[in-house]
Amino acid sequence: MVKEEKMIKITDLEKFYRTEEVETVALNKLSLEVKKGEFVAIMGPSGCGKSTLLNIIGMLDDPDGGSYVFNGTEIAHYSERKRADLRKHNIGFVFQSFNLIDELTVFENVELPLIYTGVAAADRAKRVEEVLDKMQIMHRRNHYPQQLSGGQQQRVAIARAVVNKPKLILADEPTGNLDSSNGNEVMELLTDLNEQGTTIVMVTHSEHDARYSHRIIRLLDGHTVMENIMI
Amino acid sequence: MIFLYITNEFSVDSFHQKGKNIYRVMRGYDATKARVPYLSGPYGPALLNDYPKDIKKAVRVMPTQALITLGNNSFNEKNVYAVDPSFFELFSFGLIKGNVSSVLKDPHSIVLTETTAKKYFGSTDPVGKVIEMDKSLQLKVTGVVRDVPSNSHLNFTMVMPITNYTNEEWFTKWRNNNEFVYVELNEGVNPAQLEKQFPTFMDKYMGKDLAQMHAHFDLALTPLKDIYFEESSSFDNVKHGDKKVVYIFLSIAVLILVIACINFMNLATLRAVERSKEVGLRKVLGAMRNSLIGQFIGESVLLTLIACVFAIALLLLIMPWYNGLLGYSLAISWNSPAIYLFLLGVILFVGFLAGSYPAFFLSSFTPIQALKGKLQLGKGGAFFRQALVVVQFSISVFLIISTIMIKKQMSFVKSKDLGYSKEQTIVVPINNGDIYNNRISFKNELMAHSNVESVAMMSGEPGGYYDRHSFEVEGQHETYNARTEFADFEYVKTLGLKIVAGRDFSPKFATDTTGSVLINETAAQQLGFTPAQAVGKWIIDNMRDSNRRHIVGVVKDFNFLSLKENMDALVISPAEDSRVAVIKLKPGNVTAGLNIIKQAYTKAAPAYPMEYTFLDQKFDTTYKADLRQQTILSVFSGLAIFIACLGLFGLASFTAGKRTKEIGVRKVLGSSVQNILILLSGDMLKPVLVATVIAIPLGYYSADKWLQNFAYRTPMHWWVFGLAAIITFGIAIFTVSFQSLKAALANPVKSLRSE
Ligand SMILES: Nc1ncnc2c1ncn2[C@@H]1O[C@H](COP(=O)(O)OP(=O)(O)OP(=O)(O)O)[C@@H](O)[C@H]1O
Numbered sequence: 001m002v003k004e005e006k007m008i009k010i011t012d013l014e015k016f017y018r019t020e021e022v023e024t025v026a027l028n029k030l031s032l033e034v035k036k037g038e039f040v041a042i043m044g045p046s047g048c049g050k051s052t053l054l055n056i057i058g059m060l061d062d063p064d065g066g067s068y069v070f071n072g073t074e075i076a077h078y079s080e081r082k083r084a085d086l087r088k089h090n091i092g093f094v095f096q097s098f099n100l101i102d103e104l105t106v107f108e109n110v111e112l113p114l115i116y117t118g119v120a121a122a123d124r125a126k127r128v129e130e131v132l133d134k135m136q137i138m139h140r141r142n143h144y145p146q147q148l149s150g151g152q153q154q155r156v157a158i159a160r161a162v163v164n165k166p167k168l169i170l171a172d173e174p175t176g177n178l179d180s181s182n183g184n185e186v187m188e189l190l191t192d193l194n195e196q197g198t199t200i201v202m203v204t205h206s207e208h209d210a211r212y213s214h215r216i217i218r219l220l221d222g223h224t225v226m227e228n229i230m231i
Numbered sequence: 232m233i234f235l236y237i238t239n240e241f242s243v244d245s246f247h248q249k250g251k252n253i254y255r256v257m258r259g260y261d262a263t264k265a266r267v268p269y270l271s272g273p274y275g276p277a278l279l280n281d282y283p284k285d286i287k288k289a290v291r292v293m294p295t296q297a298l299i300t301l302g303n304n305s306f307n308e309k310n311v312y313a314v315d316p317s318f319f320e321l322f323s324f325g326l327i328k329g330n331v332s333s334v335l336k337d338p339h340s341i342v343l344t345e346t347t348a349k350k351y352f353g354s355t356d357p358v359g360k361v362i363e364m365d366k367s368l369q370l371k372v373t374g375v376v377r378d379v380p381s382n383s384h385l386n387f388t389m390v391m392p393i394t395n396y397t398n399e400e401w402f403t404k405w406r407n408n409n410e411f412v413y414v415e416l417n418e419g420v421n422p423a424q425l426e427k428q429f430p431t432f433m434d435k436y437m438g439k440d441l442a443q444m445h446a447h448f449d450l451a452l453t454p455l456k457d458i459y460f461e462e463s464s465s466f467d468n469v470k471h472g473d474k475k476v477v478y479i480f481l482s483i484a485v486l487i488l489v490i491a492c493i494n495f496m497n498l499a500t501l502r503a504v505e506r507s508k509e510v511g512l513r514k515v516l517g518a519m520r521n522s523l524i525g526q527f528i529g530e531s532v533l534l535t536l537i538a539c540v541f542a543i544a545l546l547l548l549i550m551p552w553y554n555g556l557l558g559y560s561l562a563i564s565w566n567s568p569a570i571y572l573f574l575l576g577v578i579l580f581v582g583f584l585a586g587s588y589p590a591f592f593l594s595s596f597t598p599i600q601a602l603k604g605k606l607q608l609g610k611g612g613a614f615f616r617q618a619l620v621v622v623q624f625s626i627s628v629f630l631i632i633s634t635i636m637i638k639k640q641m642s643f644v645k646s647k648d649l650g651y652s653k654e655q656t657i658v659v660p661i662n663n664g665d666i667y668n669n670r671i672s673f674k675n676e677l678m679a680h681s682n683v684e685s686v687a688m689m690s691g692e693p694g695g696y697y698d699r700h701s702f703e704v705e706g707q708h709e710t711y712n713a714r715t716e717f718a719d720f721e722y723v724k725t726l727g728l729k730i731v732a733g734r735d736f737s738p739k740f741a742t743d744t745t746g747s748v749l750i751n752e753t754a755a756q757q758l759g760f761t762p763a764q765a766v767g768k769w770i771i772d773n774m775r776d777s778n779r780r781h782i783v784g785v786v787k788d789f790n791f792l793s794l795k796e797n798m799d800a801l802v803i804s805p806a807e808d809s810r811v812a813v814i815k816l817k818p819g820n821v822t823a824g825l826n827i828i829k830q831a832y833t834k835a836a837p838a839y840p841m842e843y844t845f846l847d848q849k850f851d852t853t854y855k856a857d858l859r860q861q862t863i864l865s866v867f868s869g870l871a872i873f874i875a876c877l878g879l880f881g882l883a884s885f886t887a888g889k890r891t892k893e894i895g896v897r898k899v900l901g902s903s904v905q906n907i908l909i910l911l912s913g914d915m916l917k918p919v920l921v922a923t924v925i926a927i928p929l930g931y932y933s934a935d936k937w938l939q940n941f942a943y944r945t946p947m948h949w950w951v952f953g954l955a956a957i958i959t960f961g962i963a964i965f966t967v968s969f970q971s972l973k974a975a976l977a978n979p980v981k982s983l984r985s986e
Pocket residue numbers: 017018019024025026045046047048049050051052053981
């Protein structure tokens with residue numbers, strides 16, 4: 001195994017949450033690796049730390065201990081600004097609750113990451129139209145999120161996640177708010193993206209969805225209990 | 232507070248029981264000028280005598296000042312009224328001791344106000360005590376009257392019978408002006424009808440005099456309640472109010488209230504959103520829309536009520552400061568129903584207004600919408616709220632512009648070259664017999680001192696009193712009106728005036744004392760002369776005598792009147808009408824100079840305490856009202872902005888709160904903190920920008936209007952508006968950025984979790 005093939009290498013990762021009285025250990029000396037081009041599903045009971053892990057992988061949050069090497073760079077102690085910079089060029093997010101901005105149209109929502117990475121306006125329009133086409137949501141480009149069905153909204157969210165051509169897509173229960181047919185559609189899309197070379201890490205509660213992945217990592221109380229390799 | 236001020240202004244003289252039948256007789260001398268209230272002694276009795284059917288009472292009121300002595304103490308009393316004995320029957324000033332119809336019957340009687348009585352007699356009963364007036368009259372205190380309230384145009388500290396003067400020669404002349412005449416008309420008499428008969432009256436008594444003076448007098452009646460708001464002229468030194476000022480304050484109060492109401496509405500609506508679950512639940516449980524509206528408005532009224540209680544407490548606390556600001560004391564009349572009605576009105580009105588929008592807005596939700604908890608405020612609502620913010624900030628910007636303009640104009644007036652030198656110059660009024668009689672030795676004494684540059688006696692110092700006379704001038708067919716100054720030969724030198732043609736008065740010319748005048752440039756120009764042409768022309772002062780005097784010189788125009796008035800023509804004649812001594816000191820120690828003046832004064836008039844003012848301080852008194860307006864306006868515009876910002880702050884926190892999710896998403900997608908700050912603040916500041924754009928023309932217009940009051944105006948630079956905009960923006964940005972920063976710095980993970 002060549003070192004370069006690793007996209008994510010996490011070792012002894014720790015994360016605590018302190019509230020007034022209790023200290024919650026969300027991640028407890030967790031270690032895992034994700035190779036480039038892999039499609040990994042993370043499963044586990046509610047509250048075991050899946051979202052926390054995903055947020056740290058996505059550089060939205062910083063760990064309290066351990067090491068996180070992304071694409072060969074140790075970033076556990078990166079400043080917020082550096083993380084943000086790395087993130088916007090490399091990572092796309094898909095959330096359970098879509099997290100589209102209600103005040104912006106479909107087109108504008110998808111355009112947003114391009115604005116933040118400083119893509120020129122003409123280029124942006126082309127690329128947005130391209131992904132909207134691919135997600136088959138082009139005809140809704142001028143609608144507002146509230147005017148779309150859940151499945152359509154999630155397609156927009158995925159479009160937004162991939163418009164920047166990220167190397168890694170993180171999806172936190174992407175089908176959680178969808179019925180099974182819409183859910184399957186989303187899983188197909190993710191599989192397509194993976195086949196085109198994008199690494200995907202997905203949190204899910206559904207064994208069915210997990211079957212789309214190459215490998216399932218099971219968490220319990222903040223550390224890995226089992227890894228299944230799906231062939 | 233403003234309410235108190237306004238009621239006070241409008242209630243002036245309303246306490247007189249016979250008020251509606253009381254009129255002040257006014258004398259007009261020139262159709263283009265305001266009438267003056269000063270008449271001479273014979274008018275009162277003659278009016279009463281000629282129109283017995285119409286006029287029930289005629290009371291003469293002669294304001295004067297006097298030196299009052301009691302034992303070893305002497306006081307110069309400025310507000311002594313010499314009046315006809317029925318004064319207290321006509322006006323309801325509230326005698327505490329003494330009988331209204333008889334207190335002033337005896338010529339040797341005097342009535343003191345409470346404060347004056349305390350000043351002289353402490354806590355002992357003053358009635359029956361004797362005080363001495365002007366070293367000659369022995370007057371026995373026969374009554375005590377309540378202190379004159381601040382809402383009275385008449386203002387005195389003691390009242391004595393006018394009968395002490397009625398036999399003096401000057402008093403019996405028709406041609407004189409020293410007192411007011413108030414008449415009480417019989418019930419049902421039409422004052423307009425009576426006024427129509429006055430021309431005959433004037434003809435009968437003054438026809439000959441007037442013909443000789445080439446003047447024309449007419450008489451008119453002003454209702455008592457209108458006297459206060461009459462256009463005040465320098466010829467009428469009773470208390471006057473300015474309706475404009477009252478309206479300005481009224482509008483400021485209303486504007487501030489509007490701002491506050493808008494805040495309340497906005498915040499209540501926003502809060503209401505949080506309560507939408509409660510509303511939904513109530514609806515599901517069967518509450519009617521009306522009862523919900525009732526509930527909301529009720530709550531709002533209650534809140535206003537509580538606010539009012541706080542306001543009153545606050546009012547009581549800052550009342551002394553406010554009175555200081557106004558320059559006179561306002562009393563809160565807790566026992567008058569007006570104030571309660573007003574408070575009740577405000578509470579209900581504000582309560583309803585502020586509560587109405589949220590009430591109707593909230594109760595219009597369907598219960599399903601409301602129960603979902605996530606209310607869409609809707610584009611319309613957002614627009615409405617922004618519009619309200621625009622209104623608030625328009626008002627603020629407008630007030631800021633006004634404040635800056637007033638400040639600017641004041642400093643412009645202050646720094647304007649008035650055309651005369653006012654530094655190191657002291658004005659001493661010649662206001663008693665002793666100093667008048669010894670004025671020449673007083674002057675000589677001063678001139679002998681090395682500290683004194685020069686001394687001039689004159690009828691009016693700059694900014695002071697200038698009578699208007701009619702003249703005949705060489706080469707003119709019509710009589711010519713101009714202001715007059717009577718002065719001695721040091722006039723030009725003392726005031727540092729410039730001669731542009733001819734020469735100054737000079738003792739070298741024997742004829743100067745009786746046969747010369749100086750005029751100012753304006754006078755020369757009005758007469759159609761260049762300054763050089765004017766020199767040598769003759770001029771007759773119709774009101775004085777029929778002597779021809781010659782113009783020996785023309786002085787450069789100087790602002791002898793307040794800057795609110797336009798430059799007027801002035802004729803300066805050497806004469807003995809000395810009302811003030813103007814003393815210019817050499818540069819250096821003013822205190823020492825002042826001491827020299829005091830010593831000389833004591834020599835000339837030992838019994839009297841010397842009064843003096845500095846000529847450069849005259850400014851402050853002339854523009855007192857404007858300066859006061861300026862302070863009050865600044866305070867209130869500050870308040871307005873503060874309240875508006877409070878609202879903006881509330882709105883900003885709400886918006887930031889509502890947009891946490893959006894901000895979270897944007898951050899996840901790679902937006903930087905700056906980006907988010909700009910986005911949020913920009914959105915919040917848009918209404919402020921719109922407001923500025925709206926307010927600037929309004930501010931320009933009203934400042935322009937206000938400046939019309941002044942004959943000399945500061946230019947309106949664009950920077951005033953720029954500054955106002957910057958101030959508003961600065962404060963608004965400060966307010967908004969706090970919330971924006973908080974939102975922008977928040978961890979996006981948390982914001983998204985809350986979904
Ligand atoms: N901001 C926070 N403050 C305090 N505790 C937190 C916070 N975020 C997460 N936790 C705690 O950390 C633990 C892990 O939370 P996490 O959201 O990662 O769980 P999860 O596996 O994603 O659960 P679910 O499947 O329900 O989404 C939980 O016990 C949770 O209560």
